[in-house]
Each structure stands twice: as structure tokens, then as C-alpha cells.
Amino acid sequence: MAFVLAAALLAAIAVMRAWRRWKRRRIEEREEGWRRAMQEATDDPAAGTLAPIASLDLPEFLLLWNRVQESRGGAAADNLAQLLRRHGLDQRALGLLRHGSLRRRLIAMTTVGLLRDERAWATLESIAGQGGTVVSFAAARAMIQIEPRRALDALSASIVQRDDWSIARLGCIFAELGPAIVTPTLTTMLISRPRAGLDRVVKLAKFGERGRVAPIVRGWLSASDDPDVIMAALDYVEDERELPWAKSAASHAEWRVRMAAARALGRIGSASELATLLELLRDPIWWVRYHAAQALTRLHGMTPEELQLIRDNARDHFAADMLAHALALMPIRRVRL
């Protein structure tokens, strides 16, 4: 029995190999013609003729078209889109999106996104709302390509709440769209100050127009007791008028707030904040001491010689060690922590 099963698996391996080889040859034979048509269409919207594409070859063709299209921009991209429409392949991509296998649907999602095909909107919206992590994210991406502002508004709840939508990947999309497009959605999200997913919104806020985003976040300093909210706000503090807030946060019970306060004081403070930072340098939490030492090295008007003197006279050896560390780090780098 086991030998029979093993033989069946070996046969399956042979069949898989044969099928794959046959398919590769078939695609290789057709790919040259596809590339030629795409090249011709790039320069002239009326040029480029494609032989009829069988259903079997359609995903491979669209995959190639997606890659070529993603590497082009402006008129060339419009012309390539025209090539697809002329041959009715946009319609077939829509068909794949609705009825294809997972792989085919993913390919079709990229295609309809690149084509900015509004007819796909309802299907994409449905997938973005119900699909698994990768599929729903791919659908969201396509929606954003089709109509960015409308998509961001439609997806804002998911952007905030779906923690399986990686913030790093969302950041790529936000960076690509640019501050002008993402800022309205970001400000709406920030004003609503969601209880769940606030940290996500704050991280994404860096892709918005700082002049519009920062005042909203800073406004939280006076309006909230939530440590997460205060931390986020402290990271946006950039004006010495907000120094009292930062100084009062330096004695907060939550260490993460004290750490954010140290960072803020380093950014906007001057020698008059020395006492607060020296206090933070003796904090029981390593990260607070670390950021306090970093802040001291950044304080406006402080020289390395003065810092060295503080270090030499420090009675707390944890503080002295941390300051020595920060001083040594000064010429080497600044790390993000």
C-alpha cells in the first residue's frame, strides 16, 4: 500500500514536471509577441496587436503586463492600458477578479488597480472587507490606485482597526500617495481619536502634512490622561510654548510617558531643562535614562565639555554610565529606538 502511494506520488511529480515544462515553453513562445506589442503600444496608443489570448495564458499575460505597467508612468502607462482595453482584456481581468482562483484574483486585482477600472470597485470593496490578510490588503491597494481619496475614506475604519494590515505596508502606500492626498483622511482619523488603533494612526500621521497633523496631536496633551495619547502628543511637540507640558510629563507615573518627555525636552529644550533631564537620568527605567542622556546631548546650548563635566561629577553611577554612552555615541550615529 505504502509503495503504491509512493509510486503515485512519484508519478504526480513526473506529471507536475511535464506540465510545468509544457506550460513554460508555451508561455515562452507567446511572451515574445506580448512584449513586442507592449513595446509598440508604449509609444503609440493605436499600435501593438495581440494574438488572441487563451484563458490558460491570461494570468501569465496579465502578470507580465502588470510588471511592465508598474515600471512605466505618464503617457506610456496610459498607452499600455489602452492596449488592454482595445483587446477586451480589461473585461477579462474583471472576470478573473470575480471568478478566478486565489492566484488569478490577486493578479487581476493588480491589473484593475493599474487600469484604475472603477467597474471593479464594488468587488474590491467586498474583498477588502471580508478577505484574509493578504487578499484584503491587495484589494485595498487596488481601490487606492483606482480612486485614492474615496478609497482612503472607505477604508479608514479598516486602516485603524485591522491590525493584520501591516502598518509598514500601509506606510508604503501612504508615502507613495503623498501628503496632499493622505492628510484629509489622517486628520479625520486623528480628530476622532479612536480608542483602538490610535498608535497606528499616530504612526501613519508622519506621512501627512505636518502643519495640519501636528496641531491636532499636540492638542491631545491638554485633553487626555491616556498615557498612549500623551506619548503620541509628546512626539509631536516642537514648540517651546509646550515646554510646561513636557516638563510635567517628565514626572508621569508611566515610564513610557517619561521617556517621550525626555525625547521632547531634547528636541525643544535648552539649558534651563537641565535639572529635569538630570532627574530623568536617574530614572529606574533604562530606556528613560537612555533617552534622557540622548536628550542632554541634543540640548540647545550644551557643549560636549559641559556634558563631560556633568558626567564626571555624577554621583549616580547609572547616570554616569548612561551619559558616557550617549557622549560616545554622539559622533557615531543616532539610532531610532
Add this chain to the structure above:
Amino acid sequence: MKTIASGLAWFFILYFVLESLGHLALNFLAIPALRRKIALRPVDDVPAVYSGLEPPVSLLVPAHDEEKAIVASVGALLQLEYPEFEVVVVNDGSTDGTLAVLQEAFELEPFPEALWRRLPTREVRTVFQSRKHPNLRVVDKEHGGRADSLNVGINASRYPLFCAMDVDSILQRDSLRRVVEPFLDDPHTIASGGTVRIANGCTVTDGHLAAVALPQSRLALLQIVEYLRALLFVRLGWAALNAVLVIPSAFGVFRKDAVVEVGGYRADTIGEDMELVVRLHRVLRARGTRYSVHFVPDPICWTQAPESSRALMVQRVRWQRGLAQSLHGNRAIFTMKGGGAERWLAVPFFLLFECYGPLFEVAGYVLMTAMWLLGLIPGATFAAFLALVFSLGFLLSVSALYLEEMSFRLYPRASQMALLVLVALVENLGYRQLMAVFRLGGLARWVRDIRIRFHPRA
């Protein structure tokens, strides 16, 4: 007597059948994950774009007497494609020139590091900072073993994720990005392990894998099929159940907070990597914390397999001791409330078939032969036993080759596949039995360790 022999024969037959069926079931469990992986390739293969919001990673490289390999290895790590990472080499009291070659190659200078000693470790002598590479530090410490070095690395690391590595791990430029991906997609991820493939016979350029090929060494060739059968697809099967118990020492990323919370690596174990993962399961389950451990099946880490039977024996003895220590050191997992597949399936499976497996396997081969020679069991029963062991072993290896063909196809030439099928056939005629003996040696060493612990000589 014959009744007892007959009962024993049935026991061994049943044991081998259950073990093979268990592994086959895990292979089948891996199929949906592999199918999904294949389907997602159109979005997975697009060039990486970074937003700056990716979690930064500290690569921890423990090194003990690695004078010959360390510079090339660190040089390759510094070329990895990832937005933000640091390399922390921990020189574990090397007696050769490991530190000297590092100092020369990377222009190290002493650095007044304010170490956060969250985990107890052996004495740290000096921390060095590279003048050439701002993201490279070397920590020189007293010899304390790999686990102690990793704990030092954790103390010295500055980022929320750390990657535990071996000096001889060969990575691809995108390896770090791929192994970190589970942390992006699943916020509950606490660990993610990369697949380890055998590098013997492959071409390595500038410390990175350039071309895949099969090795000349027969022993390494046998290990290729064994890795596919026992390490790759079986682990993917466990991953489908969120019951991965082993993150390879060669390449695994962990969430630092979670590891520090459970006390870091245990310096008194041999298999510190497995022990840590089992402990993470045990502690986090007991606390009711939601977490997941992922396994990345893509071929992203390569390592040199032993090419001599002695080196192979040393490796397998070490693995088996580590496995036994990890499972028995965390036996509280059996008595805790609740628990998922890792408690109800993975740990019992590992205990029965991986930990005590060699005992039953070697006893099976020896006793069945002896009983047949003594006429206690019929020749037909003995023949059936051998046929079963051989055919099920072959079926398991072929199913692993099938999954490899379905997914990664690292060996695309027909001659390569034919050779691997031949190896799948041949490995049942001595190699598997030899591995069982080596593993039994490891189990015996573990028992001796316990006896020494409980009855130390005056």
C-alpha cells in the same frame, strides 16, 4: 514466551505505523499553507519597498573560536537588505584570534556601553563599536556557552526584535525581510523561524548563496532528503496548528520583550533554542496571553551539513539531548490548564516519537531480529515488519519530495530529482537506523546528565 514475542512484534509494528502516519499527516497539513504560498507569489515577488515603519532588528551572532569564518559572516550580514538593523557579535571567550580579526577587519574601538542587564549572564569584558559600520558592535565576554552569549546579546541589543543566528548561517539578501514578515502581518507574533537548507554543494559568493546544487558527499545528500522529510514540511504542518516547538538556532527572530519576560535563554541546556520556544508556549498559555509562533518555509537560510559520520554523530547526540532537556524541563506543560495544539498534540508527539523514538526504533530493530532468529516470531511477521518500515519510510521521503516539487523546486533538473528519489530509497537501508542509534546515544547522555545532577560524585 511466543505470546509475549507476538505482542511485542505487534507493538513495534503499530509504533512504526503510528509514527509514519503522524509525519504523513503533518505533511498533508502543510499542503494548504504551501498552496497559499504559491498563490500569493504574484504579490510576494514584487520588489520590496520600505516605509520606515518596519520593526528594527538586532542580529545576535554568538561566536566561540570562529577566527576563520567570522569576518566573512559578519560582512555578509552587514549587506542584508532591511531598512534598519544592527549586528551584535558576542565573542564568547574565544581562545583563538576571533576578537583580533574582528578588530582589524571592522576597526573596532572600545565603547562605554551602558548595558541593561535584564538577563543574568557571565561577565562582559568590553563592548566594541565599529568605526566603519555604525550598526556593528562586538561584545567580548567570558566563556559561557551559546545561551549565555545570546542573553548578553539581548542585553546589548537596542531593537524590539532580535534574530538569533549561527556564525555559519548563510543567508540571502532578503532573508531578514522574509523572516520578519510574520511580525508585520500578525501583531501577536512572538517568534518566527526560517527554514534551514543544506548548503553543501551550493555556490556561496560574498557570504550569500549564489547558486543551488546537490552535494558530492553522500552523507550530505542523505541529509537533504532527511531535512525535507523531518524538518521542513513537518514544521510547516505544526505551524498550521500554531504548535511550532522548534525555531532553528541558525535563523530565528523573536520579540525581545516576550523572551525577557520568560527569563531569556537557559544557559544550563544544550538545545537552548527549542527550550526557549517550549517555555514561551508554556508560560504564555498559562498566562492566557494571545500569541503565535510562525515558520517561514521559503529557503532563506543555508548551513553546512556534517560530511563525516563522527561530526554527524556529535550533532545528532547534541540535538537529542537538547530535545529531551527541553521537553522534560517544561513538563509542567502537561499539568497546566487549557492549552492548544502545542500541549495536546505537539508535545506528546515530540515526546513519543522524537524524544523516545530512537529507543523504540532501535529496540524494534534489535528485538524483532532477535525474536525471528530465535524462532519466537514467524519469518512472515519479521518480513512484514521490515517491509512496513522500509515502505513507510520511503513514502514519507517521497511525500516530502512531492511537496518540494509542488512549492520551491530548488532542484529543477530531472537528474537531480532522480538522485533524490534514489536517496529516499537508499536512506532506509542503514542511514535511518544509524541516525536512530546516534539519537539513542543522545538520549543516554541525557539520562546520564540527570543521574549526575541527582547523584553528584563527592
